[in-house]
Amino acid sequence: MKNSKLKLNANKTEFIIIGTATQRAKLDGFFPTHILNQSVTPAPSVSNLGVNFDESFNFKQHISKTCRCCFYHIRDLRRIRRFLSVSVAKTIATALVSSRLDYCNSLLYNTANKDIARLQRVQNCLARVVTRSPRFSSSVPLLKSLHWLPVHYRIIFKICTISYQALASKQPTYLNSMLTPARNSRELRSTSSNPLYIPRVKTKAGTRAFSVAAPTLWNSLPVSVKSEGNIVSFRRRLKTYLFNAAYPP
Template identity: 45%
Template sequence: MTNLSAIMPVLKDTPRVTCPERLVTSRLDYCNSLLFGLPHKSLHKLQLVQNSAARIITKTPSINHITPILQQLHWLPIKHRIEFKILLFTFKAIHNLAPPYLSDLLHVATPTRTLRSSASIHLTVPSARLTTMGSRAFSRSAPRLWNSLPPQLRNMDSLHLFKSTLKTHLFRTAFSL
């Protein structure tokens, strides 16, 4: 992070947030969906990196609380970033925008009778043989996260609209807004 603060004066012509933000968030988001289900202790180190980046970008002292800074930057905490990525992969898989190997892992539930909730896309959650790793698998975690979304979010067809609404939903959940 100290290298990032050293190059900030050079980036006068670019918007203050864009370049460093993209640099940091691309590293935080790289393969982060593999981190789903890890204990808080394991994710805490990544959260500290995100917090440090937010402080450097906004030039906020370390004595100030980080939550308002993350809200100002409109950054999701690490746990919610991971959920965002998994849910985005799930949306793409359901709508045939993802590779077949991901789409084949998800199965849309077909209800035995017509219910009001039948209008929204529901996924079946397969059982897991291993309690530690099995529940972290995409085939199990994606349907659980998907089914926990509000029905209006699950019924969207537009990827752009889904991403925007999903981020807003997770942002409100993360910061209790």
């Protein structure tokens, strides 16, 4: 910036240090630091492409922001619901609320169950509004009638879809490089299912990495789902499989 004769705008400059409280405490003595005569310190959270990253990497702030935004649109939908058909209400709900629940939801894999439950309450509320059901009615039959996957399964759906596309097209390379076939010293019956190698991790946070989450979920899919020849049929078969898992007969 100095060589290009650019000036740093401290008000628009942010950076974040992600780690446990103990790890972050070890770096307290390094801040504030000075860049081009401007004092900057780590921010507790930053926004990148619409996702709020916090210093503990638990996405609590992002989930809170998503819930507030979704409930805002649900309240608006409730006001006009009686003037709409079910199909129109469902389309609006998908466009304004479900799209926000699904946005970058693969980042939420293996986050705290209580945080996923907050997003699930949003979807439950949305289902009651779309179907014009009582406030405290059971949400499970409503979600099933709308053919909506619960939040947890929508996250699995997104990661598996990304994995299929990366394996089929070999793109993007930074994701495809994390999906390597498992190598066994002897032939196993599971070899026919094209399993992927799952790296070993020591912490729960490590299981949230794409390099671990994607192979784990991919290996859990039945061969009939993974062997689909194109993305459209794969998505259809995958949703059917997850729908039966979410709403067992």
